[in-house]
Amino acid sequence: MEAMAVSRGLASAVRFDGVASSASSCSSSSSSSCVPALVSYSGLKRINAGVSKVVRELRVAPAGARGGVRGLRVEAAAVNGAPQSFDYDVVIIGAGVGGHGAALHAVEKGLKTAIVEGDVVGGTCVNRGCVPSKALLAVSGRMRELRDEHHLKALGIQVAAAEYDRQAVADHANNLATKIRGNLTNSMKAIGVDILTGVGSVVAPQVVKYGRIGFADKTITARDIIIATGSVPFVPPGIEVDGKTVFTSDHALKLEWIPEWIAIVGSGYIGLEFSDVYTALGSEVTFIEALDGLMPGFDPEIGKLAQRILINPRKIDYHVGVLAKKITPAKNGKPVQIELVDTKTKEVKETLEVDAALIATGRSPFTKGLGLEKVNVVTQRGFVPVDERMQVLDAEGNKVPNLFCIGDANGKMMLAHAASAQGISVIEQIAGRDNVLNHNSVPAACFTHPEISMVGLTEPQARALAEKEGFKVSVAKTSFKANTKALAENEGDGLAKMIYRPDTGEILGVHILGLHAADLIHEASNAIAMGNTIKDIKFAVHAHPTLSEVLDELFKSAHLEDHAVVSEKAAEPVAV
Ligand SMILES: Cc1cc2nc3c(=O)[nH]c(=O)nc-3n(C[C@H](O)[C@H](O)[C@H](O)COP(=O)(O)OP(=O)(O)OC[C@H]3O[C@@H](n4cnc5c(N)ncnc54)[C@H](O)[C@@H]3O)c2cc1C
Numbered sequence: 001m002e003a004m005a006v007s008r009g010l011a012s013a014v015r016f017d018g019v020a021s022s023a024s025s026c027s028s029s030s031s032s033s034c035v036p037a038l039v040s041y042s043g044l045k046r047i048n049a050g051v052s053k054v055v056r057e058l059r060v061a062p063a064g065a066r067g068g069v070r071g072l073r074v075e076a077a078a079v080n081g082a083p084q085s086f087d088y089d090v091v092i093i094g095a096g097v098g099g100h101g102a103a104l105h106a107v108e109k110g111l112k113t114a115i116v117e118g119d120v121v122g123g124t125c126v127n128r129g130c131v132p133s134k135a136l137l138a139v140s141g142r143m144r145e146l147r148d149e150h151h152l153k154a155l156g157i158q159v160a161a162a163e164y165d166r167q168a169v170a171d172h173a174n175n176l177a178t179k180i181r182g183n184l185t186n187s188m189k190a191i192g193v194d195i196l197t198g199v200g201s202v203v204a205p206q207v208v209k210y211g212r213i214g215f216a217d218k219t220i221t222a223r224d225i226i227i228a229t230g231s232v233p234f235v236p237p238g239i240e241v242d243g244k245t246v247f248t249s250d251h252a253l254k255l256e257w258i259p260e261w262i263a264i265v266g267s268g269y270i271g272l273e274f275s276d277v278y279t280a281l282g283s284e285v286t287f288i289e290a291l292d293g294l295m296p297g298f299d300p301e302i303g304k305l306a307q308r309i310l311i312n313p314r315k316i317d318y319h320v321g322v323l324a325k326k327i328t329p330a331k332n333g334k335p336v337q338i339e340l341v342d343t344k345t346k347e348v349k350e351t352l353e354v355d356a357a358l359i360a361t362g363r364s365p366f367t368k369g370l371g372l373e374k375v376n377v378v379t380q381r382g383f384v385p386v387d388e389r390m391q392v393l394d395a396e397g398n399k400v401p402n403l404f405c406i407g408d409a410n411g412k413m414m415l416a417h418a419a420s421a422q423g424i425s426v427i428e429q430i431a432g433r434d435n436v437l438n439h440n441s442v443p444a445a446c447f448t449h450p451e452i453s454m455v456g457l458t459e460p461q462a463r464a465l466a467e468k469e470g471f472k473v474s475v476a477k478t479s480f481k482a483n484t485k486a487l488a489e490n491e492g493d494g495l496a497k498m499i500y501r502p503d504t505g506e507i508l509g510v511h512i513l514g515l516h517a518a519d520l521i522h523e524a525s526n527a528i529a530m531g532n533t534i535k536d537i538k539f540a541v542h543a544h545p546t547l548s549e550v551l552d553e554l555f556k557s558a559h560l561e562d563h564a565v566v567s568e569k570a571a572e573p574v575a576v
Pocket of ligand 1: 093094097116122198200201230366369408410415417419470
């Protein structure tokens with residue numbers, strides 16, 4: 001199941017079409033943004049006193065499921081000549097959401113923690129991803145609503161033509177990123193995480209070097225090292241990015257201009273979200289998709305419905321089964337040129353001329369220069385190989401003691417909350433409690449209008465697994481058209497779909513397209529995470545009228561065989 005989780009859903013949409021070996025620079029932001037950190041070196045060597053001492057004792061004594069492993073790790077460090085007293089319990093390389101989540105949890109567990117950041121705190125999500133994109137999507141949602149005369153008329157509302165101020169919209173996105181970056185930084189400083197500025201690398205087992213251009217490198221030791229260096233946009237060969245007319249999401253989020261006609265190369269969730277923004281702000285969009293259909297990462301039925309709701313009624317056309325082989329930025333009065341070739345035959349199909357092209361063809365792990373070769377680790381297409389506990393594996397497939405990798409850099413599931421959850425899971429292990437994150441329970445969402453969300457397997461994945469393992473699969477569906485709250489909002493377009501085992505009541509996957517789908521998915525993802533069956537949750541009561549009743553209906557409409565199980569806890573009657 002774990003292996004399937006890696007290549008499913010939005011995670012696969014992010015990296016569906018080839019992930020480059022590695023990127024060539026620290027991040028898309030200029031290195032000039034690497035500002036001196038408030039680094040306090042005083043007393044670093046003394047930190048193994050106090051709380052850390054308690055932790056160290058805990059670790060030497062076998063504790064929890066990894067107790068035996070802990071013992072081995074201490075021994076291994078001595079054999080390798082690695083340091084035996086440490087500046088830190090944990091050093092994290094990369095202060096994106098993954099590193100941040102790990103750092104906060106590490107301090108909560110009493111671990112002396114440092115985080116090394118080569119650019120700005122917050123990484124992709126905060127500065128160039130989730131946060132600014134959701135600010136733009138908030139605007140696109142409102143613009144869409146205010147310009148939808150039919151929708152407003154149905155509600156009895158009249159408004160004058162809605163307009164927007166591009167620079168103010170861009171400022172909203174930028175200000176939000178700045179605010180969240182500040183929050184993240186403060187949350188770490190407040191609890192005593194040392195934020196060390198510079199590009200970090202592993203120089204030996206349990207030893208990290210970091211430094212800034214023009215300054216001498218510094219070396220620190222840590223009992224455990226977590227790599228959380230994230231990813232950068234993947235640009236296929238033949239595409240010339242100038243950052244003005246041919247650009248990636250890094251540039252697009254700055255919203256420097258609104259092209260009249262923009263080609264979006266790649267129809268994964270990033271491309272789809274940008275199509276929502278651009279069409280709401282007045283652009284015409286052409287999708288270029290290498291695979292045979294749009295939105296290849298989604299459950300096919302949801303993909304079909306998304307096409308009907310999010311593509312067909314909008315100023316969007318598309319070319320599928322074609323590669324953008326060559327893209328030349330606009331220059332000398334000529335527009336952007338895009339040479340399309342057939343994905344299979346590689347025959348040239350046509351050349352498009354557009355005002356701009358957004359390259360949304362996935363993300364590459366950012367793992368170059370990390371010094372992994374010094375600990376015998378060979379990356380796979382740039383991704384750091386890890387086991388199910390995020391422990392790094394060496395070239396022979398053996399665990400590298402005291403070295404973990406979380407987030408986009410390991411490619412298991414390239415989403416912000418997955419990165420953070422992996423970080424927390426690693427810290428749990430370091431603190432002596434075994435923990436394996438069930439990636440099948442990690443939800444994903446695409447914040448279009450309406451939204452799409454999912455957790456677990458798609459229907460084809462579930463059917464393939466069922467055939468292999470010999471069980472039956474059933475599908476339940478409910479429509480937003482039957483939901484009072486959705487109808488009150490005049491937002492009845494949408495579907496929720498659950499794939500499940502009728503014999504056991506196990507939920508295999510849930511997919512939602514509709515108003516607030518990104519919030520609704522958590523009832524299903526929590527159920528999967530807690531191991532609840534449909535029988536456990538179908539009697540749960542939902543407030544009326546709420547959108548959550550869409551899921552209530554979904555669970556109730558499942559047809560279970562008589563012997564389908566109720567988990568022990570849920571079966572007990574509770575007296576009140
Ligand atoms: C446009 C866009 C929208 C997105 N929207 C969503 C969304 O809505 N929801 C969602 O869940 N995900 C979303 N994502 C994906 C999400 O941003 C990533 O999955 C997430 O940021 C990964 O977190 P991370 O901590 O692994 O890496 P990152 O956030 O990339 O952070 C890595 C950090 O490490 C630093 N670093 C790298 N190398 C070194 C080094 N050697 N030394 C020191 N520091 C280093 C980098 O500067 C960076 O700060 C979006 C991505 C994009 C591009």
